[in-house]
Amino acid sequence: MRVLLSTYGSRGDVEPLVGLAVRLRELGAEVRVCAPPDEDFARRLAGVGVPLMAVGRSARALAAGAPPASSLPERAAEVIASQFEVVTAAAEGCDVLVATGMLPAAAGGLSVAEKLGIRSVSVTFQQLTLPSPHHRPLAYPGRPFPPEVSDNRALWDLDAQSINALFGAALNTNRASIGLPPVGNVRDYVIGDRPWLATDPVLDPWQETPDFDVVQTGAWIVPDVRPLPAEVVAFLDAGTPPVYVGFGSMPMHASADAAQVAIETIRAQGRRAVIARGWADLALIDDRDDCFVVGEVNHQALFPRMAAVVHHGGAGTTTTAARAGAPQVVVPQAADQPYWAGRVAELGIGAAHDGPTPTFESLSAALKTALTPETQDRARAVADEIRTDGTTVAAKLLLDAIG
Template sequence: MRVLLSTVGTRGEVQPVVAVATRLRSSGHEAVVCAPPDFRAWVESLGIPFVPVGPELRGTAEQGERVLPTPEQRRQMIDGTVAAQFAAVAAGADGCDAVVGGGALAIAAHSVAEHRGIGYVYASFCPITLPSRHHAPPVFGILGEKQPDGTVDNATLWAEDARRWNLMWGEAVNSRRAELGLAPVADVRDHVFTARPWLAADPTLAPWPDANDPDVFQSGAWILPDDRPLDPELEAFLNAGEPPVYLGFGSIAAPGDITSNVVEAARALGRRTIVSRGWADLAPVDGAPDCLAIGEVNQQALFPRVAAVVHHGGAGTTTAAAAAGTPQVLVPQVYDQFYFAGRVEELGIGSAHRDGGSLHAALAGALGPEVATTARALASAVRTDGATTAARRLVEMTRIA
C-alpha cells in the first residue's frame, strides 16, 4: 500500500503527518509527504519521499507590523495556492491507494483522490475546528475577529463559517475541479472535511465533545518519536541550576516583547530561561548567564527537565508539554491556540496569558505546586500511539476498499 499525506502549514501540521508516514513505512508500506518546501531536507533525511507545495513559509513568522492584503491580492493568493496544491498533490498521488489531508488548508486533497478513484481521509488536529453543536467555530484571530460571546447559537455560527469557506475557496476549487472533469461542490468545507473526519488529538487533552459520535474517529495525537540527544551546551545549562523556564513560539510569529517579558517574569520568580529562537528568531534580551538561546530541539527530551513551558499554544507543543508532565503558560495568537489555552486552564496544568493580563502572574501560577502535581498526574493519561492507530486504520480502510 502507498499513501500520500498532504498538508499546507508549519511544523505543527507537518510533523504529525510525518509521524504517520514513518509508522506506515515501519510496517512495510509506502508513504509520501506533500508539504511546504521548508521541510524538504528534514523529511527526506528520514527516508520519506517528499513533494513540495507552494512557497517557503518561514518568512511569515518574521517580526514586524502585519500588512493585510487587499481583496485583489487575497484573490490572487487563493488562486495561487489552490493551483499549486492541485498540481503538487496530483503529482504526489501517483501510484497511491489513498490520500490523507492534514489540516484545514489541505484544499485539493479530496478532489485529487476523487479524480484518481482512491480513498481519502481528512484529519483535524484540534476538535474545535470540526463542526459540532457543542462548540463554535474557531476564529483565525489575525484580522481583528473576536471570539464568540455566546449570544449567537453554534448552529448559526457554523452556517456562517460554511458561507465564508465558499466565498473564499469555492470559485478557485470548482475551477480546478472542472479542469479534471469533476462536478462542482456546493459546500467546500464539507467537501474537505467529509462526513467522517478523523481527529488526530489526544482524548484527554483535546477530546471530541460527543464520545458516542460514530462519525468522528479520534485516533490520538500523531506523535513522532524523537531520540536525539540534547546539545552539550544545553545540557550544561540545565545541570547548572534549578529547572529553567522554556520559551518558544515554534514556526509562528511572536509578540515583539515576549522575550523580555518572559525573562523578566522568570527572573522575578528566581528562574533562568531557555529561549528557543524558532522562525521568529527570538533572542535573549541581554548577555546575562541566566538565559540561553537554542535552535531546533528535541522537546520530548527537554520538556521534562524544565519548570514550565511558555509557548503559543499549538497542538504539537501543548501535547508535548502535557506528555512531559510540565506546567504550561500559553500565549495564544491565532486559530486553535485559543482552544488549547482554555483546555490547559480547565485541566489545571497551566495558565493562559491574554491581552491585558499579567505574564508574571500567569507564570507564577503555573509554577505553583498544585499545578505541577496536576500536570505530572495528567501526563500518564496522554496517549503516544495515535500515529500507529491511524496507520493501522489506513491499511484496514484500503484493504476493505
C-alpha cells in the same frame, strides 16, 4: 501499499505527518509527503528518511508577510492551484491520500484523490474546524460573526457561507480544469462523512454529534531519539530547572519585546530561562549566564527538564508539554490557540494568558500559577493519561482500509 500524506501549513501541520509516516513505514507501507518547501520541514523529513515533494511557497515567508484579510482568497487560490499541480503527480500509484493543513489545501488534495479514484481521509489536528452544537467555529480574518448571533448551529451555517465565499471559486475553477463537477459546500466536502481527529482525548475531548462520525485516533507523535546538544545539557546541569519560552511557527512581530518581557519575568521569579528562536527569531537580551538560546531541538527530551513551558498554544507543543508533565503557560496568538490555552487551564496543568501580548505583570501572574506545587502535581498526573498510540491507531486504520 503506497500512502501520500498531503498538507500545507506551519510546523504543527507537518510534524504529525512525520510521526504517521514513520509508523506506516514500520508496518511496511511506502510513504511520501507533500508539504511546503521550508528548509526545516525538509530537514525534519530527511532525518526520518521520508521523501518531501515540495508544494507551493514557503509557509514561513507566507506567515511572516501578514497580508491583509482581503488577499485571503488570492492566497487560497495559489495554494489550491499548487495542490492540483504537485499532488496530482505525487499521488500517481498511491492507494490512499491523507489530506490535512489549511482548508483550501485539503480541498485541493481531496479533489485530486477524487479525480484519480483513490481513497482519501480528511484529518484535523484540532476539533474547532468540525461543526458541532457544543462549540463555536473559528472566524476567518476579515469575516467576523455578527455579535447578535450566539446559536452555535447558526454560526456554523455562517461559517460554511464564509468558506464558500473565500475558497469556492478557486476550488471549482481548478476542479473544472480536470473535469470534476463543482462543490456546493466546500467545508462539508473537506470534512466528509468520517473525518479523523488526530488529538489526544484527554486534552481535546470530542463530544459526539449526529452530523457525522468522527474518528479520534489520538495525537500523532513520533518518538524523538535525538540527543540534546552537549551545550544545552551543560546549561541544564549547571543549575535549577529553567523555564522554556518559545512561540513555534508564530512570527510574533513584536518578538524583541516578547523576549525581554519573558526573560525579565522569569528572572523575577528566581528562575533561569531557555529561549527558543522559532519563527519569531527570539534572542537573548544580554550576556548573563542564566539564559540560553536554542534553535531546532528535541522537545521530548527538553521539556521534562523544564520548571515550566511558556508557548503559543499550538496543538503539538501543548501535547508534548503535557506528555512531559511540564506545567504550561499558554500565550495564544491566533486560530485554535486560545482553545488550547483554555484546555490547559481547565485541566489545571498550567495557566492561560489573557491575550497575545504579554506584559511583565500579566506573564508574572500566569507563571506564578504554573509554578505552584498544585499545578506541578496536576501536570505530572495528567502526563500519565496522555495516549502514545495515535500513529499506530491511524496507520492500522489506513492499511486496513486499503487491504
